[in-house]
Amino acid sequence: MLALSDKAEALRERLLAFMDEHVYPNESVYAEQHAMGDDRWAEPPIFEQLKQKARAEGLWNLFLPDSEHGAGLSNYDYAHLCEIMGRSRIAPGIFNCNAPDTGNMEVLARYGSAQQQAEWLGPLLEGRIRSCFSMTEPNVASSDATNIATEIRREGDEYVINGRKWWSTNAMTRNCKIAIVMGKTDPQAERHRQQSMILVPLDTPGVHIQRPLTVYGYDDAPEGHADIVYDNVRVPADNLILGEGRGFEIAQGRLGPGRIHHCMRCIGAAERALQAMCRRVEEREAFGRRIADFDSIRKQIATSRIEIEQARLLTLNAARMMDTVGNKEARQQIAMIKVVAPNMALAVIDRAIQAYGAMGVSQDTFLAAAWANVRTLRLADGPDEVHLDSIAKLELRAQSAASA
Structure with a gap:
C-alpha cells in the first residue's frame, strides 16, 4: 500500500483526534436534540456547532481535489479520510463531505458556469445550504440512465420540467435549497445524448415534495429521501448544466x-x-x-x-x-x-x-x-x-x- 502524502497524513491525524474529541461523544447529543426538536427535518443545534468547529480547524471540504475550494487531495489520499468519517453517520456532514452534496459540488465545480458556481456552489462550499440529486424514477429501471423519462423541454428562455423522482436524498431537510434534476431534452437523439441536467431551486412553483421514503423503517431524518413531482416547473435556460445532451x-x-x-x-x-x-x-x-x-x-x-x-x-x-x-x-x-x-x-x-x-x-x-x-x-x-x-x-x- 502506498504511503499517504505528508498533507493527507497530517489531516488524518487531526481528523482522528476530532472524531474522538467531538464526534463520537456528541452522537448521543445529536440523537437527543433531534428527538426533542419540534421539527423532524431540522438539523439539531449540535450539528451546526460541530460544523463550525471543523471548519475552524481546517477539516472542511476535504473531498475536493482542487486546493482553491478543497483540501487538494488525490482520490487515494482522501479515501483514507473518508474511511474515518464513515465510522459515524453524522461525521461526513460535520466536515461538509456528505453525499449527495459532495457529488453535486463536484458537478458544479467541474461543469457549472460562473453564474451557477456563484449562486449555488459558493453556499454549498460554505455549508450554508444543502442540495439533492433527482435522478432515480419509480416507473423505470433507473440503473440504466437512458431509461430516464422526466421531460426537460425548452420554451423560449426557459426550460419546463415534468416528471416524478424519488430517493432524492437531502430534499427533506429544511436547509436543502437546490436540486440537480436529470431528464430528457431530446428523446430522438442518440441514446447517450438524450439526457441533460438542470438546476431547480426547490422553492420553484410546481415542485411538490410528496413524502419521505423510509429505508427498512428509518426515515433518515433530518436529511431524508424525498419522493418529488416536478409539475410544469419553469426555470431559466441558464440553469442547464454544460449544455443539452451532456447529462x-x-x-x-x-x-x-x-x-x-x-x-x-x-x-x-x-x-x-x-x-x-x-x-x-x-x-x-x-x-x-x-x-x-x-x-x-x-x-x-x-x-x-x-x-x-x-x-x-x-x-x-x-x-x-x-x-x-x-x-x-x-x-x-x-x-x-x-x-x-x-x-x-x-x-x-x-x-x-x-x-x-x-x-x-x-x-x-x-x-x-x-x-x-x-x-x-x-x-x-x-x-x-x-x-x-x-x-x-x-x-x-x-x-x-x-x-x-
Whole structure:
C-alpha cells in the first residue's frame, strides 16, 4: 500500500483526534436534540456547532481535489479520510463531505458556469445550504440512465420540467435549497445524448415534495429521501448544466469519486462494527465462558478482519488507478469495489449484531441503522447485477485481446 502524502497524513491525524474529541461523544447529543426538536427535518443545534468547529480547524471540504475550494487531495489520499468519517453517520456532514452534496459540488465545480458556481456552489462550499440529486424514477429501471423519462423541454428562455423522482436524498431537510434534476431534452437523439441536467431551486412553483421514503423503517431524518413531482416547473435556460445532451457525460464524471467515497465509508462502518463486536464478546459470558473464547466467535472475528483488509486494499487500488490512469481505465476496478465493499460491510455488521443479541437490532447501538444504510448501497449508483455485468464484459474483452 502506498504511503499517504505528508498533507493527507497530517489531516488524518487531526481528523482522528476530532472524531474522538467531538464526534463520537456528541452522537448521543445529536440523537437527543433531534428527538426533542419540534421539527423532524431540522438539523439539531449540535450539528451546526460541530460544523463550525471543523471548519475552524481546517477539516472542511476535504473531498475536493482542487486546493482553491478543497483540501487538494488525490482520490487515494482522501479515501483514507473518508474511511474515518464513515465510522459515524453524522461525521461526513460535520466536515461538509456528505453525499449527495459532495457529488453535486463536484458537478458544479467541474461543469457549472460562473453564474451557477456563484449562486449555488459558493453556499454549498460554505455549508450554508444543502442540495439533492433527482435522478432515480419509480416507473423505470433507473440503473440504466437512458431509461430516464422526466421531460426537460425548452420554451423560449426557459426550460419546463415534468416528471416524478424519488430517493432524492437531502430534499427533506429544511436547509436543502437546490436540486440537480436529470431528464430528457431530446428523446430522438442518440441514446447517450438524450439526457441533460438542470438546476431547480426547490422553492420553484410546481415542485411538490410528496413524502419521505423510509429505508427498512428509518426515515433518515433530518436529511431524508424525498419522493418529488416536478409539475410544469419553469426555470431559466441558464440553469442547464454544460449544455443539452451532456447529462450522461456529467453523470459518469460524477460517479467515479462518489463510488470511492461510498466504499471507504462502508469500510469505516465495518471497522467500527468489528471494534464493537470485539468489545462485546470480551465483556460477556455465556455457558460459563467468555463469548470471546468460543471458537465460532474467533473465526467470525478473523474472517471479518480478513474481509475488511481485502476490501480496503481493493478500494485503495481503484483510487490509485483513478489518480494515475483515469476513471475510464479504472472502471473495472471501480465496479469491483462497488460490489465488494457494501457486501463485506453487511457481513461484518451482521456478525456484530449477532454478538450483541437483541441489543444489536435496537436503537441502543449504531449497528441496526448502519446495516440499513449500507444495504441501500448495494442499489445506489447501480445494483450489484449491473456492476457484475460490467466487470464480466471488461474481463471478456481483456481476455480476448490477450489471446488474439
